[in-house]
Amino acid sequence: MRHWTPYLLVAPPVVVLASLVIYPLLYNVSLSLRNYRTGEFVGLHNFARALDDPQFFASLRATAVYVSGTLVIEVLLGLALALLVHRTIRSGWARTLVYLLFLIPMVTPPIAAGVIARLIYTPTYGVLNVLLQRVGLIRTDILWLSEPLTAMFAVISVDVWQWMPFVFLVCFAGLQAVPIDTAEAARVDGADGWRLFRHIEYPYLRSLLLLVMVFRFTDTFRVFDHVQVLTGGGPGATTEFLSLYLYLIAFKFFNLSYAAALSLFVLFVTSVAFSVLSRYLGREVSE
């Protein structure tokens, strides 16, 4: 065995990856510094343009609402549910059933989730309106996907439906590491639910929560699929999140250079989130 064997084995995949990932990224940088139509070098013009673009800022605001909304709801609900189930449900088969139930939404293609959401939120024939009218909460149809507020609610609800289970399952798995004796001892000593969480359970969840939040942050920040089929960015541009706006610029207005500049911004934000993850979890994740 020669000492360079491992490097020889690693070389081909690294070359492939470099040509399929690094080259396009460099290409993106080059695109962003040019005028796409003429190919002329324009320096930072495309980046400066973003500062003058009200639609970009509107999209940024919408994305911020979407990301913070989904993140807060998913983490709070998922964590609360994990604590509740962990502390009360002991039966093994019940836990397995819960695990299986929550796997299903996570592996459902976002496009199929979009189909489901259509069937629920559509006016007149949508289940939600029918249900609300039956119960007597509303008299006339709510146009869920045509009002800014309810459309935002609808796209967020799909994300929460799909990914709250992820937060739940990760937290729930983390809680299994809490020694039962310690928790029992704390309970006997009179620790209430909150203290039990704060001092006994939370230390086991801290790094997992950070991991979950970075995953959810980066994934919601780039959200595209279900929004594209559910609202298409509408009504107006109220759910036109960054990926949808970039898609519009690049492939409808065909300004690849400006889109490239904005995409580098998206890359930058995601990289910051990833570096947080790899710095604080570096040891746990990679060793």
Add this chain to the structure above:
Amino acid sequence: MRRRVSPWQVAAVAVLVVLTVLYLFPFYWMVVTALKPLVEFYRFPPTLLPVHATVEPFLSVLFARGYLVLLRNSLVACLTAVAAGMVVAMLIAYPVTRFPVPLAFRRGLMNWVLSLRFLPPIVVVIPFFDIVRKLGLYDSLLSLVLLYTVFSLPLTTWMLRGFLLEVPMEIEEAALVDGAGRFYAFFKILLPQLAPALLATGVITFALAWSEFMFAFILSATPRSQTFPIGVASLVTQFEIIWNEMAAVGTIAAVVPILLLLFARRYVLVALTFGAVREKA
């Protein structure tokens, strides 16, 4: 052993029952809608069970609309990407776990692979679109296969690494000492032990590639290279939605990964957290 049922236990069961309905009813509704004739869909109030159940919507999308071709495209693209991804991932995971490489090299490489998981697709697809068009690969399955391979790599590599670390090296080492070559040790001793794990990894990456939407949406234009999710999207967003057909394609799109992942259920959470969470149930 206390037999008393606490109010929290009642609350937990109640919450779980509500959640079960919230999670299963939407699927039920999609399947039921797919089995209704259009006339019945428009009836008010809607029927909870199809009165005149029919598989006509499924046949109509698959044959009349020609979605069978999209199904084939998805199958070809995903299977090729999974196979290619597995080979490439093994070329990274094997040396990293089986050779005495420096820690910095191992960490750096694995972290770099992990970072691909966080690379936003829109950032890659803009330059990729331009490159692919100039190479004449626009609207071809090949460009999708390449991207699916790359984006399946982080998950495949990290899963293989986890599995490789669990297989003790002693047996391979014994074979090596006995004069067997590394190739022999890899193909005849290590691979058979890894087979179930490889299958699970393949199933999960296949399911994720199957769900992919954005790349196919941007890089394909005709049934020559469109994948199944693209067909679904075009039925959801058209001006006049044919509801039962939309539900039918949604059902097909969802059933494939759900069945596959119930099969590989022990590894799904491990995969999605890159090994931060150990296997379960």
